[in-house]
Amino acid sequence: MFTEDMVHKALQTWCDNVVAVGKAHSDGGDPRAVATKVLTDNYDYDNGKVLFKPTLTFGTRTYRPTKDGALAYFVGGSDEFPDDKGFKLKPWVKVWYSKEDFILHGDLAIVQCNVHFIGQDDSHIFVNKSFVFKECEDGKVRIILHQSSLPYQP
Template structure:
């Protein structure tokens, strides 16, 4: 059964991994290899199906149902996804979630929250997120749905 603590751990892990990808990249490390590990450890691409709609995607490549598409959004450098610049490479130096709400249902947690990103250049963006986390058979919590959008600005 999914618990409140598991929700908070999954959200914090997601935020920490965004910062870590940027730090690895800024230090000259292999951000792509780390991002692939994140996609295996924290998303269910290897075992099932993932619904992923990144913040800054559009057209025919709005949705990223494949690990390759998700990786391209994270770190760019994929000719199949020419508009991807590598969102996680900024680097982001602080990422946190707020105003989370969730529904726990057996092995799933359905979550909505705001996520704030502070860049090394002091830039700040905040996005609305929806996640569905699944407690998988191997005991790991993985994302099966990740939807992200900029807040509506009337």
């Protein structure tokens, strides 16, 4: 059964992973390896289906139902997704969530929140997020739905 504590841990892990990928890039490490591990550990691509709509995607490449598509969005460098520059490479040095609300339903948590990103250059953006986290058979919590959009600007 999913709990409130599991929601907060899953959200914090997601935020920490954004920073970890950017840090690997800025420290001269291997951000692709870090991002691949994030996708393996925290998204259910290897065991099931993931519905992922990143913030800055468009056209026929808007949705990323494959691990390769998600990896391209995170770190760029894919011929299949030439418009992806690697959102997580900025690097983002601080990421946190706020205004979260959720519904717990068995082994699922359906979550909405705002996520704030602070770049190394002091830039600040925030995006609206929806996640569905699933407690998987191996006991790990993984994302099965991740939708992201910029706030509406009338």
